[in-house]
Amino acid sequence: MGETASSLLYLVAIVCFILALRFLSSPRHARRGNQIGAAGMTIAIAVTLLQDGLENLWLIGVAMVLGGAVGVVGARSVKMTAMPQMVALFNGVGGGAAALIALAEFHETAPLPGSLAGEETVSIGFSAMVGAISFAGSLIAFAKLQELLSGRPITYPGQQVVNGLVVLGALALAVAIVAGAEEQWLIWALVALAALFGVLFVLPIGGADMPVVISLLNAFTGLAAAATGFVLHENVLIVSGALVGASGTLLTLMMSRAMNRSISNVLFGAFGQVQAGPAAAAADDGRTARATTADDVAVMLAYARRVVFVPGYGLAVAQAQHDVRALADQLQERGVDVKYAIHPVAGRMPGHMNVLLAEANVPYDDLVEMEQINPEFPQTDVAVVLGANDVVNPSARADKGSPIFGMPILDVDKAGAVVVVKRSMSPGFAGIDNPLFYDAKTVMLFADAKGALEQIAAALKSV
Secondary structure, three states: OOHHHHHHHHHHHHHHHHHHHHHHOOHHHHHHHHHHHHHHHHHHHHHHHOOOOOOOHHHHHHHHHHHHHHHHHHHHHOOHHHHHHHHHHHHHHHHHHHHHHHHHHHHHHOOOOOOOOHHHHHHHHHHHHHHHHHHHHHHHHHHHHOOOOOOOOOOOOOHHHHHHHHHHHHHHHHHHHHOOOOOHHHHHHHHHHHHHHHHHHHOOOOHHHHHHHHHHHHHHHHHHHHHHHHHHOOHHHHHHHHHHHHHHHHHHHHHHHHOOOOHHHHHHOOOOOOOOOHHHHHHHOOOOOOEOOHHHHHHHHHOOOEEEEEEOHHHHHOOOHHHHHHHHHHHHHOOOEEEEEEOOOOOOOOOHHHHHHHHOOOOHHHEEEHHHHHHHHHHOOEEEEEOOOHHHOOHHHHOOOOOOOOOOOOOHHHOOEEEEEEOOOOOOOOOOOOHHHHOOOEEEEEOOHHHHHHHHHHHHOOO
């Protein structure tokens, strides 16, 4: 294929990637965005395979078949609750690929005098370091989300000092490579130290902050891919990597803003250690959580004018998105106004609740973001909290000593009545108690979200 034709087709692929991001910004058009992005990637792969002088096509074909098989199996078999860890794992693979390309390029060209220009060594060092950090960090994020490791922050004395020394060591090796050192052990040591830092970097971060970490690591992978594009002299890789890096960075900042916390606090605050909060004190003062039954909740909902469902990770774990949609349909048939309140950091990845409810074909217009739904809670008869915890914790507004103080929350405590569907009184990812559970207007339905919704729906039919 000629150079001009290749450049034009690569430009088409780049435009597809940009349009894909544009469409992915809205749940209504996200499916089309995925399709456009897939089309752009197909074009980019096809053009690359048609380049003159390409060798080892059969090895490339085998790799594509194996990778494609893993992707198809993952996409079709992984449950929605496991989607965050799959995203973390696939993101790590991208970072690992960037680091491997840097290793290969340095191995092939460094022994040849004058073969590496200064900008190439910078790209190789950057790609190797950031790609390895993303790879190892994403694996730890995967292990935490999959509960292979504790979701609580894992800390130890002198942690920041150790992390600083590891980073300085990796930077020193990168500087040596950029300065012209050609010893092969340097690049291997750089990747090893960067991977070690990736592990140490994610270990002290709690489960509540995993959405932010995944976004940040995604940005790292994008930047590593862009640097790889400079190494391979491929514009499409540079642009696509830059798009991923920029979008991941913006998403990270947006997620941190949604929690009213700085990036440094997310990364170094060890957020999520178990603490006793004001709810514990409230319980000591004699107030207790009031349990209820599915029959009582059905009566409350049947005579309500407006009901707001608040989905959380518990809903995802129970795979109850279809059940909440079925219950909502029943209520709407009775003339009840039903909405779903979406907190930007509910669940374990950005947009987790949107994707979960979209899978159950919940109308997009019924999904209301936090800023729009909060003013409506005082006019809401019943707010039903389904497995959410920290994102509805009033301590974020009232308790200056709380680790989540200042975080914007869903104002469910301002509704006329609150029903919390939860398996137990255990705290959420932030590790603190929730005074909402002890509020006089709150009742607790202790059950799995799926079972609770099925029981409420059945009881509603006889009301």
